[in-house]
Amino acid sequence: MNRFIKELRRREVFRTGGLYVGVAWIIIEVASVILPTFGVPEWVFKALVVTAFAGFPVALVLAWFYDITERGVLREDEEHEPAGALISGRMMDFVVIGVLAIALIFSLYININRGPAEQPELEPVSVLIADFDNQTGDAMFDGLLEQALTIGIEAAPNVTAYQRTAAKGIARSLNEDDDDDLGESVAQLVAAREGVQMVLAGSISPDGDGYSLSMSGLDLFANEQVFEARATAKSRNDVLTAIGSLSEEVREALGDESFKNKDVATVETFTASSIEAARDYVSALGLAFEGKHEEAIELYRSATEQDPNFGRAFSGWALSATKLRQKEEAEELWKKALSLLDTMTERERLRTLGLYYTVVTGNYNKAVESFGELVEKYPGDAAARNNLQVVSFLTLDFQRAADEGKVLLELYPNSALYRSNFALLSTYTGDFEDADRVARELIEDEPDYAVSYLAVASAAMYRGEYDEARAAYEQMLAATKSEYGKTAGLVGLADVESYLGNFQKARELLQPAIEEALADGDTAGAAGKLVIVAESYLAEGNFAAAAETAREVVEISDQVSHRVAAALVAIGAGDPETAQSIGDSLSESLQTQSRAYGEMIQASLLREQGDFVAAIDKLRSAIEMADLWLIRFQLGRAYLDAGYFAEAADEFHTCSVTRIGEATAAFLDDTPTYRYLAELPYWKGRADEGFGMKEAAIADFQAFLELRSNGGPLADDARQRISQ
Secondary structure (H helix, E strand, C coil), X not given: CHHHHHHHHHCCHHHHHHHHHHHHHHHHHHHHHHHHHCCCCHHHHHHHHHHHHHHHHHHHHHHHHEEEECCEEEECCCCCCHHHECCCHHHHHHHHHHHHHHHHHHHHHHHHHHCCCCCCCCCCEEEEECCCEECCCXXXXXXXHHHHHHHXXXXXXCEEECCHHHHHHHHHHHHCCCCCCCCXXXXXXXXXXXCCCEEEEEEEEEECCEEEEEEEEEECCCCEEEEEEEEEECCHHHHHHHHHHHHHHHHHHCCCCHHHHCCCCCCCCCCHHHHHHHHHHHHHHHHHHCCCHHHHHHHHHHHHHHCXXXXXXXXXXXXXXXXXXXXXXXXXXXXXXXXXXXXXXHHHHHHHHHHHHHHHHCCHHHHHHHHHHHHHHCCCCHHHHHHHHXXXXXXXXXXXXXXXXXXHHHHCCCCHHHHHHHHHHHHHCCCHHHHHHHHHHHHHHCCCCHHXXXXXXXXXXXXXXXXXXXXXXXXXXXXXXXXXXXXXXXXXXXHHHHHCCCHHHHHHHHHHHHHHHHHXXXXXXXXXXXXXXXXXXXXXXXXXXXXXXXXXXXXXXXXXXXXHHHHHXXXXXXXXXXXXXXXXXXXXXXXXXXXXXXXXXXXXXXXXXXXXXHHHHHHHHHHHHXXXXXXXHHHHHHHHHHCCHHHHHHHHHHHHHHCHHHHHHCCCCCCCCHHXXXXXXXXXXXHHHHHCCHHHHHHHHHHHHHHCCCCCHHHHHHHXXXXX
């Protein structure tokens, strides 16, 4: 053995092997960087690695039989002087060590700087799951398999499943009957209407003592079947596991292979021991979607009794209890749901947290974090984006809300809900052109969507096309059946007349509806209209009627928007006691925006008392709580009265230009308030006057008088200032 090793050394087999390994190592590392850069096919790199490995024994054999000398390559059995070798043995050792060191250093450098491998960005895919063709006769599987499949495929970051309950509602409208069928052909119609890319159709049939399941995917955009998948279940309790296998094949067909790196089951929330619990949960979901929360709660309760660790069921139950305002029960259920977060999928965990922050604690900033993380991990999740859109709106981040709306439209370009939301959000951001375009397109397709008319009317008001705005609100009244459409249409018409100074006409429009609402016990509906009446009296200078109407609003409504508007009227009409009471109650509220309004009312009272600096401080504090349009307007008024004309002009510019969209519904409740913009030219003129900019001030006052030619204290003052 020793002789053999000595012979290997003499023939320099070890040195040759080391040199070969070092050089091959360097070549492979370089190729791993260079080849992908130039788009070389992956098989080329694989072939290079295989060649390198295959060449190693060949190099060793050649080293045994041949040697490199100054006379060329000679067989080892030929006579030649060792001293004649081109590289001495000692020198060869240094060369081999050097090459290996270079290979090691080069490899470490590449791997350290390369960082983690980038995951390929997958295209978002929207899918609609059709009703399974249940050939077993077992009603237990109806609805359950579709829900289990939804959970499985939504574990993929790029997949979002269109809500089946909403799809069934659309199917009923397409079929003009009450049929809840969402079979493959009907699902294709709904998907095509809503812009859903793919329809998944499955079936389950008996197979001996077990079951056979199949699934296919039809890409509507490409009009081709993308995949087929099959699975078997040995027993009833194994069916959900089989659905998990199908969902993994679906995910792989849609480009997601992340499940291959996980040890957890795809449908871990639906365990084999809880198939009955899962069935009750699915039925409860459908009832909750229809607003039948009492019935849903009974099924949620049944599901949790059969599976005490069913986190999804507890969160659904908690949400229904919250909707029914069962506060104590809801709190306990939310605690239980949160304690079971580890039994949920990552997607459901973040959804549950986001909903908890939104509907329970009102911590919208935390809700933004949860839904934001959900969207980051699952960019194709339309429900998550919609929730992020809502909470972004609630945190007054209208631009982010509108941006999420754009993505939703890309995912579901035909969705009436997402289109109407986008039109409204574009209005709030002041993008009236986009709002008008999307709203008009939606009205053509879905004339019953009331909020679309609000976007059209607001855009018309912005352009100064007041007759067109009136027409939009009249269309809203005629075309929509919802209570919101009837109320907003009438309030919108009165809002247009109030903006133009036609106060008597506004009151005539509203008075019959106010009397009807009071007769029906709809005090909130009456209060919303009485607010406009009170503001019209104030603008005319009828302070006694304004104060009396404001007090009536406070008596019949505890809605924040009504009370804030009534407080501002009371201040202007010389009734500080009513305003003080409202401000005190709002300042004690847990809701941030309510407290901000409370601070605004207190500041307005201080301004009326001449304490301008204290008023400004309170308004700044209110803006830190919630940067609302009305607070900005009141801050401009306070700066003006304090003699800070530059600051006042800047706030008025913000209200009339930068954030004009928010004034279209200043309380962010989709109720028209464009009339609040009518006074801004007057106050801007006052600020210009303070600068000594007489011509600009006169132009502002004249613009105001064009709207308020019917008179009133501000109109009279504007005329007087022009004449001076």
